[in-house]
Amino acid sequence: MTYCDYNATAPLRPEAREAMLLAMDVQANASSVHSAGRRARRMIESARTAIGGVIGSRSEDVVFTSGGTEANALAILGALAKIEHAVWFYSDLEHPAVRDLAMSGRFETRRVAVLPNGTMDLEDLAQKLQSLDGQTPFLSLMLANNETGVIQPVAKACALVRKYDGLVHCDAVQAVSKIPVSVGMLGVDYLAMSAHKCGGPQGVGALWHRAGAPLLPQQIGGGQEKSIRSGTENLIGIAGFAAAVEASDPYKEAPRIEKMRSVFETALKQAARVTFFGDHLERLPGTSCFALEGFKGETQVMAMDLAGFAVSSGSACSSGKVRTSSVLLAMGASDALASSALRVSFGWRSEAEDAQALAEAWLKAARRVSSHAFKEIA
Numbered sequence: 001m002t003y004c005d006y007n008a009t010a011p012l013r014p015e016a017r018e019a020m021l022l023a024m025d026v027q028a029n030a031s032s033v034h035s036a037g038r039r040a041r042r043m044i045e046s047a048r049t050a051i052g053g054v055i056g057s058r059s060e061d062v063v064f065t066s067g068g069t070e071a072n073a074l075a076i077l078g079a080l081a082k083i084e085h086a087v088w089f090y091s092d093l094e095h096p097a098v099r100d101l102a103m104s105g106r107f108e109t110r111r112v113a114v115l116p117n118g119t120m121d122l123e124d125l126a127q128k129l130q131s132l133d134g135q136t137p138f139l140s141l142m143l144a145n146n147e148t149g150v151i152q153p154v155a156k157a158c159a160l161v162r163k164y165d166g167l168v169h170c171d172a173v174q175a176v177s178k179i180p181v182s183v184g185m186l187g188v189d190y191l192a193m194s195a196h197k198c199g200g201p202q203g204v205g206a207l208w209h210r211a212g213a214p215l216l217p218q219q220i221g222g223g224q225e226k227s228i229r230s231g232t233e234n235l236i237g238i239a240g241f242a243a244a245v246e247a248s249d250p251y252k253e254a255p256r257i258e259k260m261r262s263v264f265e266t267a268l269k270q271a272a273r274v275t276f277f278g279d280h281l282e283r284l285p286g287t288s289c290f291a292l293e294g295f296k297g298e299t300q301v302m303a304m305d306l307a308g309f310a311v312s313s314g315s316a317c318s319s320g321k322v323r324t325s326s327v328l329l330a331m332g333a334s335d336a337l338a339s340s341a342l343r344v345s346f347g348w349r350s351e352a353e354d355a356q357a358l359a360e361a362w363l364k365a366a367r368r369v370s371s372h373a374f375k376e377i378a
Helices: 014-024 035-054 068-080 096-102 122-130 154-162 235-247 250-271 297-306 326-330 352-369
Strands: 062-065 086-090 109-111 136-140 167-171 190-194 205-209 287-291 341-345
Touching (some): 035 235, 062 068, 068 096, 068 205, 086 096
Parallel strands (some): 086 136
Antiparallel strands (some): 062 205
């Protein structure tokens, strides 16, 4: 199987595996005061420093969680519980972990429009902010979209929200380790991360929160993580998380991965009438989202699986369910086009030949379904 689904989860980096094996030998609770417990505590704090360093933050502002979903929920629920008269701004670009919570009816919300290019409509955001009546805006805006890979204008959005003394939560699960991330440059108040997108293990993540930003604990217990997120820390997972982000070098890896994507997309563009989403904007280096109308996304996933390639249709976080992408619909795509979308994502272990081989396999499958969509070669 040739793996081309890094936005769903990245293969475990060898550095992460080694760090996890070392952590397995500690066999102690980091809350214990004996020497073995202190060793476990040192490992966790070292990991906290490493992860804080990757995003340009202090280590003490990083809280470990069970993953990106919990990190996002802690930021949102923890902030909104302490902000009086809050209005939550979001868009259909957000991952279901954020969007479904916004649509739950538990909060006063404003949905911000999405531009056809796949970014949040900042003019619409500015207009909606002007309609506030003594309320405090709370904005959720992801850094990189998990389906299209499009980088969002987070810093510009933060500047708009700051005019109204608001706060900003950023889901950076897809971005950390793939592109440089700086919480200071972004200007956000909360930033969520997840280990398995970086080449670390599944089941561990982190939330960075700006010092002084309102945050009410959502999980009560033994007072771990400075009582912000109680529960015995996942020492093995945290060790793997830190090793993965330290092994990542977006400055070095991104150009190589982006070149693979270019090879893949060029091959498709030259042969077929394919619609690419967000391809004229800055994207995650390895992400390609495209559609051939009439070639259903789930059919493509199965065809590529049979051909020996792992890819995704839409978000891979829906318990195996294939849904029409709300992101692409918000961008103005028709139901038929959105339901025909496929997401390919390359990463740290991908090779140049993977992109070419996948393109050839996809074109072969697509030609069987829709030969009229192919360009005539003179």
